[in-house]
Amino acid sequence: MSNPLATQIADLKLSNPTMLAAGVLGYTGLSMKRVIESGAGAVVTKSMGLEPRTGYCNPTVVQTDCGLLNAMGLPNPGISHFKEEMQELNKLEAPTIFSIYGFSPEDFAEVAKIAVEIGAAAVELNVSCPHVKKVGAQVGSDPSLLMEIVKRVQNQIDKPVIVKLTPNVTDITEIAQAAQKAGADAICAINTVKAMAIDPETCKPILANKYGGLSGPAIKPVGVRCVYDIYDAVDIPIIGCGGISNWQDAVEYLLAGACALQIGTAIAFQDITVFKSVTDGITNYLEHKGFNNIKDIIGLAHEM
Numbered sequence: 037m038s039n040p041l042a043t044q045i046a047d048l049k050l051s052n053p054t055m056l057a058a059g060v061l062g063y064t065g066l067s068m069k070r071v072i073e074s075g076a077g078a079v080v081t082k083s084m085g086l087e088p089r090t091g092y093c094n095p096t097v098v099q100t101d102c103g104l105l106n107a108m109g110l111p112n113p114g115i116s117h118f119k120e121e122m123q124e125l126n127k128l129e130a131p132t133i134f135s136i137y138g139f140s141p142e143d144f145a146e147v148a149k150i151a152v153e154i155g156a157a158a159v160e161l162n163v164s165c166p167h168v169k170k171v172g173a174q175v176g177s178d179p180s181l182l183m184e185i186v187k188r189v190q191n192q193i194d195k196p197v198i199v200k201l202t203p204n205v206t207d208i209t210e211i212a213q214a215a216q217k218a219g220a221d222a223i224c225a226i227n228t229v230k231a232m233a234i235d236p237e238t239c240k241p242i243l244a245n246k247y248g249g250l251s252g253p254a255i256k257p258v259g260v261r262c263v264y265d266i267y268d269a270v271d272i273p274i275i276g277c278g279g280i281s282n283w284q285d286a287v288e289y290l291l292a293g294a295c296a297l298q299i300g301t302a303i304a305f306q307d308i309t310v311f312k313s314v315t316d317g318i319t320n321y322l323e324h325k326g327f328n329n330i331k332d333i334i335g336l337a338h339e340m
């Protein structure tokens with residue numbers, strides 16, 4: 037019998053649609069191995085660049101009453117360091133996707149090349165980080181720069197290229213279309229929403245960087261809207277991300293048009309069992325509603 041949860045992003049086959057989102061537990065091979073063993077269909081690494089980066093001073097994370105606010109500053113050991121970590125992951129069934137960033141299109145292409153050499157099944161371009169200047173959202177708000185990056189990466193590697201978009205733009209569909217035009221294999225929507233928190237006691241912004249990115253339940257309706265809009269604008273697969281905490285959230289994203297789902301903040305508020313509870317919930321939902329597999333519900337909310 038075929039697996040009702042099986043899904044695909046370009047030629048990347050997943051046994052279920054759930055994936056670890058970039059930046060949450062994606063620093064080591066062992067932590068990602070645990071996530072796969074807990075039921076995730078794929079894992080995405082912390083975003084990595086060519087050189088090591090320390091990131092910002094603390095405080096880098098603030099808990100709000102509706103999610104997390106973070107400005108880590110992309111701390112990472114540099115892409116080459118990750119070769120050793122991959123030894124934990126190479127034997128496992130679920131693919132490892134490398135989240136990468138660069139300070140120029142050439143940088144992105146170079147990091148992508150190294151990522152594939154050390155075992156990436158696909159790369160996810162972080163052009164959406166809301167708090168590091170010259171990389172991230174600044175790039176992901178500029179369609180022509182984004183196109184150049186995607187083209188360069190595509191020319192460099194023969195693995196799927198996923199473009200992770202920022203919601204902090206006027207029209208996310210314009211950026212998604214630019215990514216598709218340049219040859220992206222899939223879109224991931226969304227990264228965090230630019231936000232801040234101020235401490236009434238000190239009268240100052242709490243994060244050392246002042247601004248950060250909001251994740252978790254507060255941003256789910258924004259993510260669902262973005263996926264819904266992008267689904268009408270492009271023909272490539274969409275990975276939904278933002279505020280998924282349970283199977284109902286996951287189904288909402290599938291109905292909006294996502295064919296896979298990334299989970300980040302819910303791991304901090306619950307634990308890594310969230311992958312199994314989400315996939316079990318989707319399976320029960322499909323059975324209960326009489327659907328054969330998740331393909332039957334992807335984008336169903338568009339059929340009015």
Ligand SMILES: Cc1cc2nc3c(=O)[nH]c(=O)nc-3n(C[C@H](O)[C@H](O)[C@H](O)COP(=O)(O)O)c2cc1C
Pocket residue numbers: 057058059060082083097104106108110135162200226227228250251252253255277278279280298299300301302
């Ligand atoms: C602490 C933290 C670190 C993150 N680091 C990255 C990162 O390195 N690269 C990236 O593309 N997204 C990063 N993100 C964003 C997540 O991958 C995800 O897009 C966002 O948190 C929304 O999903 P969620 O609500 O399920 O967490 C980070 C999020 C958090 C909370």
